[in-house]
Amino acid sequence: MNEYLAGAAEDVAPKLLGCELLRQLPEGCIRVRIVETEAYHELDAASHSHRGETKRNSVMFGPAGRAYVYFTYGMHNIFNIVTGNEGEGSAVLVRAVEPLENVRLIETRRARRGPDALNGPAKLCQALAIDGAMNGHNLSKPPLQLIIKPPIHSSLVEVGTRIGISRDTYQPWRFFIANNPYVSRAL
DNA sequence: AGCGGGATTTTCT
């Protein structure tokens, strides 16, 4: 798994489409499929790692395959998968997922049904109970695991600009599965 | 369908 994630964030981000997340909670086990990602790295003015390592972003500079979770807007947690070699501050933001197992628990946790329960980075964190306590967690073991799947066909990968940033907005570093209803927003 | 504002706290300038 580590090897799969060791490349540059913008190369790994499309390869994470179609991969699965397994989340074990006391109420049950949730399984979802990643349908939308964004890449962030050091040479990117929009990235937390752009101005070097700090207490907040230190996980981004660690080994690939860890979870980088940060808190923003006073109420939202955002989940990333760390990529690249140790010492490189890069990660892939998971923006939207599609439910595969235990949809009922997802809908209960979110008090929403359908795509609205999972089509945004803070939404999926709420659905999967991901918060600061999960920062730095190794995603190869429970209670939150990344399951690598064979890459989806490149003709199904759409590329666009990232959402919610104010610097380097032109960079085509957002990737999502074409025509998937769980993507947060199309082009 | 689209716009505007409020929630609420950590981080860095």
Next chain:
DNA sequence: GAAAATCCCGCTT
């Protein structure tokens, strides 16, 4: 002190 990799509600068209 202000912005932030956001979400949701309520109001207007």
